[in-house]
Amino acid sequence: MTRRIARSALSATATAALVGSVLTFGAAGQASAAVPDTIPLQITNNSGRSEPVYIYDLGTQLSSGRQGWADSGGTFHAWPAGGNPPTPAPDASIAGPGPGQSTTIRIPKFSGRIYFSYGKKLDFRLTTGGLVQPAVQNPSDPNRDILFSWSEYTLNDAGLWLNSTQVDMFSAPYAVGVKRGNGQVATTGHLKSGGYSAVMNSLKSKSGWSGLVQTRSDGTVLRALSPLYGVETGALPSSVMDDYVNRVWSKYSSQTLTVTPFTDQPNTKYFGRVSGNVMNFTNSSGAVVTSFQKPDAASIFGCHKLLDAPNDQVRGPISRTLCAGYNRSTLLSNPSQPVSSDAGFYQDGVTNQYAKAIHAQMADGRAYAFAFDDVGNHESLVNDGNPQQAYLTLDPLS
Known part of the structure; x- marks a missing residue:
């Protein structure tokens, strides 16, 4: 996990490597010592897009500390040794649901990410230090023209922490959810109707901020980079604050x-x-x-x-x-x-216009638009100590 993702993430109790206060979305169920080794994750495609969807469950196996991926049944596979220059990673993709369909996979006790992409598989590489995550702020990154995003989660003996994130970029919208031990379902991460376009238009209208928006040659608005990446790449003036x-x-x-x-x-x-x-x-x-x-x-x-x-x-x-x-x-x-x-x-x-625009368009006002957006409980996180099922819902780019 990257530094920013680890810091934005899920809960200080989820794993000692994650920094942050112990925060939950709604009332968490009681922690259970009987959290199973895997739980079901239902992925629903409400995007309205016709391209195939590819799913990836990548992370660190908490029982061993090894990095790798999980297949659709939740079985862990360690990454092989990488190289310098980076070598192609094994194909860890899982076929996602078609338009209006749902697919259920099982996720293991990981601290990691659930990636999803539209139309094309993501290009992952391995170095001697481990997995190379997509870095679309780099114009030569092979994933630059792919529409994709990811959620973050930790599943361990204390329960599930699952969040949506915009810490690195705001892209293909989605929501996360959990069915608690008492049967209630908590969700967060849905945009308001028209929210995706509204975020992009808001950034385009702010002086100096329009450079964060990335568009594919076919006209698809792929994402808005985080302001940190904007400053680092020169897309946002370094004097903006x-x-x-x-x-x-x-x-x-x-x-x-x-x-x-x-x-x-x-x-x-x-x-x-x-x-x-x-x-x-x-x-x-x-x-x-x-x-x-x-x-x-x-x-x-x-x-x-x-x-x-x-x-x-x-x-x-x-x-x-x-x-x-x-x-x-x-x-x-x-x-x-x-x-x-x-x-x-x-x-x-003078403010973080990126975070402002995203929060304004979230249906419940919650988001992880910067690493410590959980200060004051404004983050888009679901948590339960006895999770029965997790949810990932792919929403429209409208």
């Missing part, structure tokens, strides 16, 4: 930013003040516990570099709170972070 950062820096040179990172620990607070090019955070005793340099757009959109978030109990929680505040542009409007209500998100003229 500078004005907001400068105003934050000015404000907290004379005022205090209070961060209360744990909802279950309201008395754990950290206090930020800017001095020179550094924002220092102190604890309730006045001791400096961590410091941040003035972040750039890449650090903000990627929630890394100058906003690195280690899996600890101090810097990481503060950093993820700051990352959410910068992306949602709430740091100026509220000196107490994080902000739980989304009513004031993305209101500044």
Whole structure:
């Protein structure tokens, strides 16, 4: 799993490698020690597209730590050794459902991804370090002109965490769901009617942001790159967040930013003040516990570099709170972070327009539009400790 996917992902309890607070969508069922080795995943094709669909279940086998793929029955297959240059990976594709049809496969205890593609199989390669994931921000990536997307999941003895993600790109829309132990079904990830086009049109209308949208030669709007990839490739100006950062820096040179990172620990607070090019955070005793340099757009959109978030109990929680505040542009409007209500998100003229557009078009308002979009429980995640079945629904590009 990539750094951003691991950080955006599923739950801190899902696997020690995943960083994030323990968050669920709706009321989770009780954890069960009897979570089976595989559970059914029903994939429904409501896309309205006529091309064949290909499904992939790729990830890390939690019992062994080995990377590989699962076939339609949930049997694990380890990747063979790769090479330099990368060598073709074995064909791990599973035939997906036709238009209006459903297909059920079984997914094993993985921390991984469910990829799906339309019309053409994805091109996966293996290096000596493991699997090479598609990187469509690279114009020469062999998957650049393929319409595809992926979901993320962890299934382990504590249950299932399954989410939709737009951390790397916003593309072929889909929703995820789980049937809980009590028989109730929870879903998230559906767009509003016309939501796909609305997101793309919103980005095209914002100065500097239209370069994120990628279109195939036949006119198909394939995806919008994340703003991090936009900055890294030059499709989005690297100065796009500078004005907001400068105003934050000015404000907290004379005022205090209070961060209360744990909802279950309201008395754990950290206090930020800017001095020179550094924002220092102190604890309730006045001791400096961590410091941040003035972040750039890449650090903000990627929630890394100058906003690195280690899996600890101090810097990481503060950093993820700051990352959410910068992306949602709430740091100026509220000196107490994080902000739980989304009513004031993305209101500044300088903000993460990509995340703003995506959240505005989600039927339930939930999404993983940046790595720490789970701050305040705004992520598109379903979770249950006793999952009976998982769902992946492919929606229209309209």
